[in-house]
Amino acid sequence: MKQLLTVAKYALLLALSGVLMWYALRGQDLSLIGRYMREANYSWLVLTMVLSALGYFSRAHRWQMQLEASRLRPGYWDVYHAMMVGYLANLVLPRMGEVIRCSVLRRTAGVPVQVALGAVITERVIDLLVLAGLLGATLLLDFHKFWAFVVSLFSDRYNSLAAHQGLLLTAAGLLLLLAALFGYLLYRNLERLRQRAFFNRLETFVRGLLEGVFSIRKLRRPGLFLLHTAFTWLVYYLMDYLAFFAFPETQGLGVGAALAVLTFGAFGMAAPVQGGIGAFHLMVQSTLLVYGIGKEAGIAYALVVHGSQTLLVVLMGGISFVASMMKSGRVARSRGERVEVRHETTS
Template sequence: MGIWIMLAATVAGCWFLVHRAADNGFDSKVFLATMARADWRWLVAGWLLAIASYYGRVLRWMVMLRPIAPLARSVDIFTATAIGFSAVVLLGRPGEFVRPYLIARAAQVSVPSQLAAWLLERIYDTLIVLAIFGYALAAVVQSGQKVGPKMQWVLQTGGWFTGITCTLCMAVLIGLQYYSDRLEDRLKSALSILKAHHQERILPVVSAAMDGLRSTRNAKSMALLYGYSALEWLIIYLCYHALFLAFPSTANLGVTSTLVYIGFVAFGGIVQIPGIGGGVQIVAVLVLTEFFHVGIEQATGIALVTWAITLIGIVPLGVILAFREGLSWRKLREVEREASI
């Protein structure tokens, strides 16, 4: 019931925003026509590629999981991944804990070890996103294209942000994976000031988390992690390219333009842009209108569709798998609360 209420509220909110915008010169007829004329075949292809990208995540996670759970099955991890990302959409950021919790339960390993794997996944994804954004930034600067003041701020700040964040991510990655033994000793030493019964509860958690980090220290595992990360983002690129082909306004955009869109949208999701915020849809509209000269109505429709398919597209599958696993809406909330403890 909660899912249907949320869906109804989302539809009603979108309808209200469209009519509100129409009062400010936004042509709702062009917006609705953009949505209606989209080629559903490319939309379905984009949705299938979006689902495939989650399996790319599973392959990468299996690299981190296999050393401590050799009998773990990728189909179980995919189920946990689909349910976990659906939980993020339905429950918000606290739902992030659902996925490592369900993976730990499916593979019969400790939750802290999978939280450590989740941290590594975030670092790898951040590095790939920043690489794509750096390429997009260079492509836009090289083109000499004039943009508005808000996007100009992105261009001026993006280079420094990319360099500093990449350096920090690499430092954290190296520290966690190559110096995890020393880090574990330091943490245990710092926790020695606690009373014995507190140490008995915390130290096993620290050891389990360090085991998760140590599972990928060899060169082969590192190569596989980078390789599967590249595969995942290649699928994501193909997904966005298919979605662009669904609309006449973006069907002629090539590889560079698609990467520019992905890079800036990912950057907008991480950084709060002055006067705009971090809304992915808003940044997507800005990129389409200022860089590719797409009309505001068409840009809004394309941004909403790409956002819905790439983010919400996993929810129907996730809900089906959750019901198959015996997880109702109430149980999913309980899992989220238990996992976040």
């Protein structure tokens, strides 16, 4: 039953991607979109793929620094391969890639899953703060234009929420009441719960998770960590900007437009769908409309950019998957040999 629910959940998310993609393509000239894609200068896309690969190497080093702050010493390539396997998994299982890459790193480098996952959570929080800053910068650069754009994106949802304000407040109050009741019961029965093995394992997991989350406070070189963060987002920006030159329709767009595409495209990639499919395309197309780029040209740009990056993740993630499986096999054999040696010694 659990497996059936999991399959149904991911099937529903895939269907949502399809609906978003259909909405982005609805009423457009598909032959014109195809012509834009055929006439694109793909040498610029190759350059963006090279930059993207450098960004992945930088992100892996940043994650390694967080793990080292938790007194762990995984090898760089173990960290990198685990991260890329996670990105590959996200193309099929939205948001599960973070858990999968931590599991891979446990098998290849012995890093506890909870500590690695805590570091990933901190990484995501930092990226969210950067994204919030980029959104603010985008709005400030062209406030009137993009304020209208943001309002148009969220006005319908806001009106729908406002119409059910009383119901939402009641639900929020009930949730707070239940949370308070749960906290009280947990506090009253803490000693009794600690006598149970499951609760002890859960407590150990949470402690390790928090250790990974707060590992950022113990970084040996915080300046280098910030440099890697800045470099990663600079790479994202340059990818969007350089891709403009692949299409005659977008060649005249400037740095402000690239910042807007980066910001709203990132929101699309953050959507809980496979690889941002549909959500990314719709957000980028809508952003380019603000700059006078037609829907067909905008969706062609989004398709080519997203497609090239997806291809890169498949290639790099596939190599990392093979490397990780080989490494985990060697580690398992090594552990088995050590167990046999200890058994023979004791006997």
